[in-house]
Amino acid sequence: MASAYAESSPLISSDGVKAAVSEFARGFNHSYYLPLHLAILKGDWESTEAFLDNDPRALTAKVTVHGRTALHVAAVGAQWNLVEKLVEYMPANMLTELDFMGCTCLHYVAMGESVNAVKALVAKNPSVTQVTDFKGFTPLIYSLTSTRHRDMVWYLLMNTTDERPGCPFSGPSASQLVALLTASGFHDITMHLLQRYPDLATISDSNGSIILNVLSKLPSHFPSGNTYTNNFDYKLAPVELELSPNQPYCGNITWNAFQYCFGSSMKRVRDAKLRHLSAVRLTEFVFSQASAMNDYQFYESFVSADIIFNATSSGIVEILRICFQFFPDLVWTHIPNEGYVIQIAIKNRQEKVIRLLSKMPIICKLLVLAIDESNNTTSHLAARFSSNNKSTLGAAFQVERELQWFQEVEKLDHPLHKDVKNSDGKTAREVFIEEHKQLVEEGNNWVKDRSNACMLVATLIATITFAAAITVPGGNNQDKGIPIFLLQKKFDLFIVSDVIAFFYSMGSLLMFLPKSNGPKTQKGFANILTFRLKLGLYFLLFALVATTIAFTAALSMLLEKRFKFSIISISIFACIPIIYATGLRYPNLRRIKLL
Structure with a gap:
């Protein structure tokens, strides 16, 4: 057979x-x-x-x-x-x-x-x-x-x-099983397996720990690799790390109500949180098992340089934090052509990693002072621009982001390093200016395109609100010229909202009016973004909301005698775009703070 x-x-x-x-x-x-x-x-x-x-x-x-x-x-x-x-x-x-x-x-x-x-x-x-x-x-x-x-x-x-004949948990296929199980994201299942067979936690190959090597390539499996971990639904989601396959899952009353209303979307949130917490727990278990080996040569190869590099460049602070907790000397790991951990974090814009290292102030200061083979200081590394770090908000906002990053790293670096020239004979600021020339040009064009589009909308709002102020709802009294609805409270809401919409749209126009020459420096761009472009966008948002309120008030005045509940129904429909508009994430870049 x-x-x-x-x-x-x-x-x-x-x-x-x-x-x-x-x-x-x-x-x-x-x-x-x-x-x-x-x-x-x-x-x-x-x-x-x-x-x-x-x-x-x-x-x-x-x-x-x-x-x-x-x-x-x-x-x-x-x-x-x-x-x-x-x-x-x-x-x-x-x-x-x-x-x-x-x-x-x-x-x-x-x-x-x-x-x-x-x-x-x-x-x-x-x-x-x-x-x-x-x-x-x-x-x-x-x-x-x-x-x-x-x-x-x-x-x-x-x-x-x-x-x-297979011996799946101790035989030749055990390493592949562990790698596949970790890559699948079922970290709670992996933990269950490791508790049954602890030797699998320290299984390794030429690239070091198999489990850590796979985890270091999966930033989305950790809390630090996701932006939604501060959301209310994520914090509310209950997670049982000890849940067995035969044990039914029971959440709290509030969570069960949310899951009943929103169904699969809430289940995905809970599953994501379970994966994140299980990944951290799995990492802790692997490091604890490795540290019990009491063999420096073993864990020096177990936590390879590749694992440190992957975790740092991807910003997986959980792996680094646990790694330095069990093996503090690994914070001094130097990777050829890449540098120390802090240099890798700076080149990849991983501010969470730098904040982690800043909790070890003396070590952090010593690592920052390191100069590479090309005489590049830490500031030189921050001055470089990588296409991988492009912002989804556009070239103009990327200029501001890059400038903020460079300024914060300069604060970390020694003041004397500002005048240090690399092997190309350039200081860090000169490198920054040269490498961002093209981005500044793209930013000029980006601002011009967005400004033209926003000016068109602002002009339309200003025209409509000006006309609405002259030809008010219901018309005017022919004898005295006074608006017919002047004494109604809804008219007060209409006229106030109309005035606000008009002035904010005019203010937005002033912000978007093009200058004769666009900024040619990165600092000039930061000023535009802070005082003109962002302010213009917010003015336009306020004008749109105020216009919607004015229209709602005007329509309810005209229809209230025929439709008794017109104000309620119109307000409900009007709230939908207003809530959506106020919930938009307009460009409001958080100020980078590394210390």
């Missing part, structure tokens, strides 16, 4: 597979089994059952040239209902049968999302989870290489043991 061959020869080449298929195909009756094959792929149980009743041997026979049984075919075709039905008739020993690709039926089922089909196979033959393919991989590894279905991984992990 193929399964017996796999135990004696766990590895087989692709040429060997082709040879086995070719030899089997010579005597294979393709036309006979074709109706059965097609019926299974279509999910047609009646035709499948009729064929098997007519020929019971077909249940255990190889019905394809790849040596697959009917159960294999159903699994490959993702016909999970047929898998469950065929298992009832299939002998238990046949569930461990391998096809010519080296896979059991469970290997294929594990790549899907039907946990019920897996449960049916395991109930029939519990040892099926231990069978490996020709490369020594169990179905558990297959579940991590395809859809990465959480419930599927949990179930297979709980029903797979570290026994021969």
